[in-house]
Amino acid sequence: MSLTTHLQDPELAERYKKVKKFFFLRESAYDVTSACQLRCDGCYYFEGDKFKVTDSKDPHAWRALLQSERERGITYVNLAGAEPSLVPQVLRACYETIPLGTVFTNGLKPVDPDIRYRLHVSVWGDATGDPQYRRYAGGRPGPYCLPVQLRNYKADERVIFVYTFNSENVGQVDEVLKLVRDQGHQITFNVFSVPEGNRSGLKAKKELGRIRDKMLEAIESYPDTVIYSRYNAQVHTRAASLRAQFGCPYPRAAVQAAKQFGITGTFRNYRADLSYSAQSCCIPETDCAECRHYAAGSAIVTASLAQHVKSAELFRGWLDYVDTYLAIWILGYRKGRDLYTA
Amino acid sequence: MPSSDHDTQAVWETLWQSLDGARYDIDSLRARTRDDSHLVEEVGMDSLDLLEFYLRLGEKFNIDLTEEDYPQLISVAAIALYLKGKAATP
Numbered sequence: 156m157s158l159t160t161h162l163q164d165p166e167l168a169e170r171y172k173k174v175k176k177f178f179f180l181r182e183s184a185y186d187v188t189s190a191c192q193l194r195c196d197g198c199y200y201f202e203g204d205k206f207k208v209t210d211s212k213d214p215h216a217w218r219a220l221l222q223s224e225r226e227r228g229i230t231y232v233n234l235a236g237a238e239p240s241l242v243p244q245v246l247r248a249c250y251e252t253i254p255l256g257t258v259f260t261n262g263l264k265p266v267d268p269d270i271r272y273r274l275h276v277s278v279w280g281d282a283t284g285d286p287q288y289r290r291y292a293g294g295r296p297g298p299y300c301l302p303v304q305l306r307n308y309k310a311d312e313r314v315i316f317v318y319t320f321n322s323e324n325v326g327q328v329d330e331v332l333k334l335v336r337d338q339g340h341q342i343t344f345n346v347f348s349v350p351e352g353n354r355s356g357l358k359a360k361k362e363l364g365r366i367r368d369k370m371l372e373a374i375e376s377y378p379d380t381v382i383y384s385r386y387n388a389q390v391h392t393r394a395a396s397l398r399a400q401f402g403c404p405y406p407r408a409a410v411q412a413a414k415q416f417g418i419t420g421t422f423r424n425y426r427a428d429l430s431y432s433a434q435s436c437c438i439p440e441t442d443c444a445e446c447r448h449y450a451a452g453s454a455i456v457t458a459s460l461a462q463h464v465k466s467a468e469l470f471r472g473w474l475d476y477v478d479t480y481l482a483i484w485i486l487g488y489r490k491g492r493d494l495y496t497a
Numbered sequence: 498m499p500s501s502d503h504d505t506q507a508v509w510e511t512l513w514q515s516l517d518g519a520r521y522d523i524d525s526l527r528a529r530t531r532d533d534s535h536l537v538e539e540v541g542m543d544s545l546d547l548l549e550f551y552l553r554l555g556e557k558f559n560i561d562l563t564e565e566d567y568p569q570l571i572s573v574a575a576i577a578l579y580l581k582g583k584a585a586t587p
Contacts, residue, residue: 157552157556158549158552158553158556159553159556175545178543178544178545178546179543181543402564458544458548460545460548460549460552461548461551461552461564464552
């Protein structure tokens with residue numbers, strides 16, 4: 156089987172044409188502040204030493220950085236943290252320079268409505284789990300974030316909720332799905348991916364099968380609410396990590412493997428002091444052997460087209476994955492129906 | 498696009514097929530590109546254009562192109578040279 160053979164199927168050709176238009180996007184990532192109200196179990200940001208920096212709070216410095224990023228071809232920014240909503244003036248400088256991107260936020264403080272980035276609002280569990288997994292910086296249990304998030308972002312089309320499955324919270328997603336659906340919002344899924352050296356009990360291993368079943372059940376039960384595909388559920392819950400299944404194009408992995416292609420040569424992960432490392436990665440401290448992160452998958456699976464043309468079913472899975480990824484990351488993009496049936 | 502080389506011509510044809518339906522003004526690209534134009538920097542191909550192009554090349558020339566090969570396949574001229582090398586290898 157080959158790509159040209161698959162593209163003779165009108166349904167697959169149409170979907171391929173739909174997703175192909177968006178590959179001009181070239182991404183990089185920026186930790187815009189080292190401040191956060193919360194300390195989440197296994198938070199990648201507070202692992203390693205990248206939080207031990209002096210933040211650049213000057214919007215002019217950020218504007219200049221983003222301008223230079225634009226000049227080297229970056230068209231899409233991922234603004235992460237710690238917690239980006241705490242530095243609204245930096246977000247505005249970024250938005251006015253590169254207007255396509257995503258802000259990763261805990262949703263406790265709203266991002267200004269005229270910042271038209273996609274907003275990925277993190278959800279870690281229900282009313283019992285969320286406060287346990289996400290504590291205040293001082294160590295006491297955190298707030299139940301979801302009601303606050305829903306209040307802050309009522310009818311806000313920028314938002315997609317991101318539910319991170321872990322070893323303990325598989326069943327907790329039921330309550331979250333209902334609340335998100337009742338407010339007319341949408342949600343996608345992530346799988347807890349442990350940072351290097353971190354011994355968090357939230358790491359899912361034997362629960363991966365249950366997580367997959369719950370994802371598939373949610374796709375069936377909440378078709379207008381859940382932005383995920385059957386193929387996403389498959390590849391993110393296998394025993395092998397994303398890198399082990401497909402290789403990885405991010406610089407940290409690709410340079411080690413002497414494979415440089417696509418984003419390998421352009422992706423950078425800037426710290427809050429505007430420095431960056433040659434070992435950049437979308438989630439820099441994650442253990443590659445355990446990486447099932449949704450953001451990583453968006454690049455890893457997408458870049459593995461060659462592995463997905465070996466059968467029509469795999470190609471259908473790839474198309475669903477890319478269609479899903481675009482719906483998650485591009486404001487206004489609508490996911491089509493799943494083509495993958497396995 | 499000056500070339501009398503058969504492989505070079507076939508590589509160009511494959512490249513245009515890969516860009517078909519994309520956002521490019523193909524006629525304008527044809528007019529301003531050379532055999533040694535960099536596929537990303539000068540032709541403006543994105544990552545999926547390239548992946549599709551390499552897959553189509555593999556089919557067209559009946560060869561297996563791997564990720565290890567990609568970094569050297571940066572222009573039509575480089576690809577034609579690569580193909581010649583492949584043909585010369587028993």
